[in-house]
Amino acid sequence: MKKIINKPENYVKEMLEGIYIAHPDQLTYVADDVHCLVTANKIPGKVGIMTGGGSGHLPLFLGYVGTGMLDGCAVGDVFQSPSPEQILAITKEIDSGAGVLYIYGNYNGDIFNFDMAAEMADFEEGIRTETVIAGDDVASAAPSKPDEKNKRRGVAGIFFVYKCAGAAAEAMMNLDEVKRIAEKTCANVRTMGVALTPCTVPRVGKPSFQIQEDEMEIGMGIHGETGIRRGKLEPADNIVDEMLEKIVSDIPYVAGDEVAVLVNGLGATTLDEQYIMTRRINSYLADKGIKVYRYYVGEYVTSLDMAGASISLLKLDEELKELLDKPAKTPFFRQ
Amino acid sequence: MKKIINKPENYVKEMLEGIYIAHPDQLTYVADDVHCLVTANKIPGKVGIMTGGGSGHLPLFLGYVGTGMLDGCAVGDVFQSPSPEQILAITKEIDSGAGVLYIYGNYNGDIFNFDMAAEMADFEEGIRTETVIAGDDVASAAPSKPDEKNKRRGVAGIFFVYKCAGAAAEAMMNLDEVKRIAEKTCANVRTMGVALTPCTVPRVGKPSFQIQEDEMEIGMGIHGETGIRRGKLEPADNIVDEMLEKIVSDIPYVAGDEVAVLVNGLGATTLDEQYIMTRRINSYLADKGIKVYRYYVGEYVTSLDMAGASISLLKLDEELKELLDKPAKTPFFRQ
Amino acid sequence: MDYNSLIGFLFELKEIMQVNRDYLIDLDSVVGDGDLGLTMSDGFLAAYNAVKDSNETDCGKLLYFAGKAMGTAVPSTMGTLMASGLMRAGRELKGKTNLLPQDFVTLFQAYMDGVSDRGKAKVGEKTFLDGLDPAVSTLQNNISSGIDIKDAASNAAEAARKGFENTVGMLAVHGRAATRGEASRSLLDPGAAVAMLIMEAFAKSI
Amino acid sequence: MDYNSLIGFLFELKEIMQVNRDYLIDLDSVVGDGDLGLTMSDGFLAAYNAVKDSNETDCGKLLYFAGKAMGTAVPSTMGTLMASGLMRAGRELKGKTNLLPQDFVTLFQAYMDGVSDRGKAKVGEKTFLDGLDPAVSTLQNNISSGIDIKDAASNAAEAARKGFENTVGMLAVHGRAATRGEASRSLLDPGAAVAMLIMEAFAKSI
Ligand SMILES: Nc1ncnc2c1ncn2[C@@H]1O[C@H](COP(=O)(O)OP(=O)(O)O)[C@@H](O)[C@H]1O
Ligand SMILES: Nc1ncnc2c1ncn2[C@@H]1O[C@H](COP(=O)(O)OP(=O)(O)O)[C@@H](O)[C@H]1O
Ligand SMILES: [Mg+2]
């Protein structure tokens, strides 16, 4: 493990202290707990949106707190959920009477803790909360049947959910409307990843799994969860094609459909490589008659120092396009 | 070498194609050559500013082309200078009568090629060019004596030179004034880096140097140039202290001085680590009575997939503060 | 049996999780991410610490506060489930300063409900519930049949152990283990081992 | 000697760089980044290709265009320096369609000036110049003393070889080698080897 850190047990706390030092005009915290991060620029009367989850994915989750996106984020230890009490503290802070929407990824630990917090917010504080769980990773499970719970992991596609729901809340839509937008975005976004190397959780101190020097794993999750195929490392174009085929066949597309594309680096993979992927994505989608409305390329959801990348496609309609285009200003994302 | 690429010899070309696909409203190119990158939003009458250098450092260099920063960038192969003809083609495009300022890092290859292009611009086109060379790496050589050429390598601090000179040009200052600002910024910025792992140039296919699993190299350059000390990997706080001591003692500081700080990741080092460094930088400078006016944290100048980071300090006066605060909008930097 | 014995139970809980820390880590390393030993020993320690010096005599409140402390300390899957179990048991026993044998049946039944409401798992899906469920049934039957609480507790612990062992063969559908699909069948479920340890601690404390 | 012989010289240049590609790579791998064999063979090939089918008879223009092509093809340190040398030689010889022995002295002197104006290095600083400088002096002296151009060229090549060998012991102050400080003294300078090869190609072509 080669990391510029102090004691591994202080990793998250010191990281958060650095965050507040660097972004004093944008971020602050409540409950005397650096893990309870909230925007420094609360808008009265607006639906509050919060997220939360384990550390190790910067800029996810807290990097999207700011104007036009999220109001708060409960920060857990590396790859660990935050606690119900932390979630509750933020819920109380960001509610200004219009209620609070929880948007987070489909992981049991997070679900349990957000659910517990939601009960506490209701029982103890009388705050109305709603929940939208992102599960966009097509590699992690088959599509859910009607009325079946979505079993897919939440990965980079959640960025689009934050963006659209955040814009909706900023436009002063009510909680039901913001929730509808978040659910619609979830229903339209699909992601698939590829990993080339493992990552190392600081407190564990050794790589999360083994992989050969010439191998990749298609469909691996952002905590190193098993993917759908391990094989020889292939040329970028082949990798992109394999990922896109799975993504594009997961919901019906017809020629003329428009998408937003997120090309996301997992940590150690260079921007150059992400743009090399972008190039192929563009020609693949052009061949299918799918029009790209907008590209996002960069590190949006990382897995510590893992090498690899993911591709997310958000199928757009006029409403989502409009919300996607709205300005946003957070420490890690500006548009 | 674990990279998501196609043929190594197409690495830079395909990366650039991806860049133009992702940012069609901001970037374009001239001379039918993707390496000759220019802004899509030229401002008539403004001093043109261009840079250039080898690939492998994204977002440097081309990522800073846009409103409030640069007008063009000549893109070389990985760690290789662009050619005089490419530089000249961009010079011609971005000159709108007010002349062109070249800002680039202190490397012989780049100097030779920019100088040759400057002669060609003068002889062949009658365009006035001026040159400012950034050499901010305190680890690379002793400070130059009066009238002596600066022997230091140009590294991440060049970001500040782009930002301040870019804001000056945007304010419609003339070429001499913009050059004065660029020179002043160069004179006030100092950087130092640390490397934990080597990087791999795609066409070479093997790591650029060897380093033990428990070692770091303080002061290494962004192409893997030898640093000033190789030793056991230390806690983040010690590393920061060692780097800052060298930076802060290089130009006179008195209590009350203000600086802008750039904490820069080299590629594989996580944002978390960069914020852990930020935390220590803040307390180190506070102890010295140096006030931080503004922090920039993230990947601003990388070395492919190298693990490591650099710290840059820009000593500020009122003029530089004002220029630093001005808005900017490029594919990789928004303020 | 008053609130002091309840604190005694919480003491034995944190002891047994401490002693079996590495055992749980090993079990979870095979199936999951290996943190279960850490979260259970940290979590039950936090639960015990939250009430050990309390002046509270309401057994329900004690369990509720212990659960809340656990949730704050270790918000992992099992941490939150155990917190949910303790808090639900607390709500059910609220107002009682003395616990009769039947109250312990209520306690563990509520613990079970708290976990299953939170986690939405069913018996047979290779989770903690497969350790606790047979123990609750045994305890209930034994107490109904008038068997001494001490013996009933040992029998329940034995039932939990069997329940844990029977998780071999089950298909995991929750948590990290589920990602292994059919391959999960050959493995013991670490969460069910926690249920076994809880019942052992109970038998010891009573 | 007309423009055809000049193209012949450029042909021999690209040949010798091609043949010595790996030799230059090996030299540069010890001292620098190992690309010199690639840049010199690619660069002199581009220079030759730019003029080989030209109808141009002006020797100066031929050299200038060859240099420009080289600069475009290989904008590395040595690539740009060689381009600068060729272009300067071209400017000095502009208008000549026939080259006399004295013109070759002018050619190499201008080449040397082009490189040293661009690179700002001085003789003795362990660079290309330390290979070329003794060769230019030898050529100049030999021609002044009326020695036949063929013999003068061989003598110049021999002087370049000695100059190259003499770079051992010099302290590098330019380029990557300079980062080695005193340790650079024990090494041969790869750029000086290129000077030696240039003079060998000249001797062969004349
Ligand atoms: N929905 C659920 N209901 C009950 N128990 C569950 C559920 N999901 C997982 N578990 C239990 O949790 C155990 C793993 O706990 P833990 O190590 O905390 O998970 P993680 O490390 O994935 O957060 C499993 O062995 C299983 O017994
Ligand atoms: N300023 C200079 N003037 C003349 N020759 C130089 C100068 N700097 C470097 N050289 C020559 O360049 C050679 C290295 O060339 P090259 O491999 O192209 O460099 P790089 O790979 O660093 O761009 C050195 O061996 C030296 O002879
Ligand atoms: Mg676990």
Ligand SMILES: [Mg+2]
């Ligand atoms: Mg866990």
Ligand SMILES: [Mg+2]
């Ligand atoms: Mg070289």
Ligand SMILES: [Mg+2]
């Ligand atoms: Mg080179």
